[in-house]
Amino acid sequence: MKIKIKSPRVVGYLLLLVINVTEFRSGVWFSILQLILGLLVFLPEVVEDVSWTSKNSNRNGLKIAYLLTLVAGIAYKWYDAPNHMFLFLYLTLLLFFVKNENDLRDNFRWMVVIIMGFATLHKIINPNFVSGDFLAYRLLSGDFFQPVYMSGLFPKIKDVLDQNYQDIYTFTQGESFLTDQITLKNVQPNLMVGLKFFVFSIIGMEFLVAALFAFLYTKRLAFIVLLIFVASIGLIVSEFEFAATFLFMGAIMCPTKFSTLRSMFWATFVLYVVLALQNNVMLW
Amino acid sequence: MNPKAIFKKYWIPCIVLIWAAFQLGLSRYDAMNTWKAGGFGMYSDYFPGNHFVWFRIDGNFILARKTKLFHTNSKFERLVQICRTAPNSRNLKKLNDYFKSKAHEDFRVEVRRLNFDARTLTMNSVLVNSYED
Numbered sequence: 166m167k168i169k170i171k172s173p174r175v176v177g178y179l180l181l182l183v184i185n186v187t188e189f190r191s192g193v194w195f196s197i198l199q200l201i202l203g204l205l206v207f208l209p210e211v212v213e214d215v216s217w218t219s220k221n222s223n224r225n226g227l228k229i230a231y232l233l234t235l236v237a238g239i240a241y242k243w244y245d246a247p248n249h250m251f252l253f254l255y256l257t258l259l260l261f262f263v264k265n266e267n268d269l270r271d272n273f274r275w276m277v278v279i280i281m282g283f284a285t286l287h288k289i290i291n292p293n294f295v296s297g298d299f300l301a302y303r304l305l306s307g308d309f310f311q312p313v314y315m316s317g318l319f320p321k322i323k324d325v326l327d328q329n330y331q332d333i334y335t336f337t338q339g340e341s342f343l344t345d346q347i348t349l350k351n352v353q354p355n356l357m358v359g360l361k362f363f364v365f366s367i368i369g370m371e372f373l374v375a376a377l378f379a380f381l382y383t384k385r386l387a388f389i390v391l392l393i394f395v396a397s398i399g400l401i402v403s404e405f406e407f408a409a410t411f412l413f414m415g416a417i418m419c420p421t422k423f424s425t426l427r428s429m430f431w432a433t434f435v436l437y438v439v440l441a442l443q444n445n446v447m448l449w
Numbered sequence: 450m451n452p453k454a455i456f457k458k459y460w461i462p463c464i465v466l467i468w469a470a471f472q473l474g475l476s477r478y479d480a481m482n483t484w485k486a487g488g489f490g491m492y493s494d495y496f497p498g499n500h501f502v503w504f505r506i507d508g509n510f511i512l513a514r515k516t517k518l519f520h521t522n523s524k525f526e527r528l529v530q531i532c533r534t535a536p537n538s539r540n541l542k543k544l545n546d547y548f549k550s551k552a553h554e555d556f557r558v559e560v561r562r563l564n565f566d567a568r569t570l571t572m573n574s575v576l577v578n579s580y581e582d
Contacts, residue, residue: 243485243486244485244497244527244530244531244533244534244535245497245530245534246485247488248484248485248487248488248491251487251488255461255465258461259461262460262461263461268458271458271459272458272459272461272462275459275462276461276462276465279462279465279466279469280465280469280489283469283472283473283489283490284489284490284491284493286473287473287476287483287489287490287493287494288490288492288493290477291483291490291493291494293493293494293495294492294493294494296567297567298564298565298566298567299492299493299494299495299565300567301565301567301570302495302563302565302567302572303492305565305570333563333572336572337501337563337574338512338515340510342501342561342563342574343503343510343561343574345573346571346572346573347571347572347573348569348570348571348572349565349570349571349572350570351570357567357570360567367492402492404491
């Protein structure tokens with residue numbers, strides 16, 4: 166069997182499949198089924214001289230079965246289904262049904278606009294976000310910027326955040342949660358000083374991505390902003406699967422004339438795939 | 450380009466757009482957590498893990514996940530998890546009915562979430578929804 170990669174796009178997609186199923190958020194059996202069917206559908210597009218199906222109808226049957234397992238995996242535990250699984254489903258639909266390369270890019274473009282546009286809308290209309298209360302909670306409980314704290318460069322900040330995390334856990338597990346309150350410790354430098362700036366930078370950045378892809382899609386700036394926004398996600402939160410999927414879409418959308426930028430999308434995509442796999446293995 | 454042609458070319462983003470609007474509606478009017486059902490509102494509000502299901506039985510409060518039933522009965526666990534994600538009255542009633550059929554006569558179900566004030570750095574809990582027969 167001669168192994169020759171025919172389509173980097175499909176290889177990228179298969180890597181996304183692997184990082185999605187190794188989370189096992191759809192349950193073990195659905196995840197295994199998704200992996201097997203995904204490989205059966207896509208491997209013949211990657212490896213030369215390999216075909217499991219002789220007829221088109223068989224191939225279409227495999228595709229339908231694969232799509233059904235993705236939908237069932239989300240529906241099975243809908244209350245805990247990860248959002249990147251939804252994104253992965255949209256991506257699969259696009260790869261199945263949109264054959265023209267330019268149309269695919271255009272569809273990705275509007276997906277970015279819709280996702281970032283609604284993300285902005287949710288934040289603007291949510292008082293807990295606009296007030297900064299939610300972000301302050303995430304900052305002081307150590308949920309944000311974990312790679313920075315875990316680096317060991319800021320031991321005092323890490324100690325305070327570890328203590329806050331422990332205090333929150335103890336508080337929420339006891340009956341005192343119903344009647345009492347606790348006070349979290351702040352860190353130095355005072356993170357609360359720049360809180361509003363942080364709130365509006367997130368809203369502004371998400372809106373900027375949506376607006377650039379809606380109105381200035383052909384400009385280099387749109388892709389630079391998308392790359393910076395998505396590549397920096399890993400520093401703030403561990404949403405590696407989501408970031409990898411967006412970087413994959415960015416790499417496909419990025420015109421060949423921006424070759425350096427396109428390479429940076431692919432390189433960052435590979436980095437996030439590795440981070441996601443590492444994260445998933447640690448969770449096992 | 451006419452609407453039919455637009456839909457033919459962009460039917461998948463169109464479906465995503467409709468779903469996103471539906472999810473926004475659910476989160477605004479049916480207590481769906483903004484992080485779930487597609488998660489267009491991730492990081493815009495407290496997530497399901499910040500929500501806690503309690504039972505008040507004979508004046509005592511018990512955290513649902515600390516009950517024996519939670520660890521031995523997958524249906525009960527599922528109903529509790531659903532109440533954390535979408536604490537509307539329908540889901541609380543389902544949990545109430547199931548718990549009543551398994552364990553207790555008189556109790557009240559409450560879903561609370563933690564609440565943080567950035568100015569004072571204090572954290573307390575707020576009642577999101579409750580149900581009692």
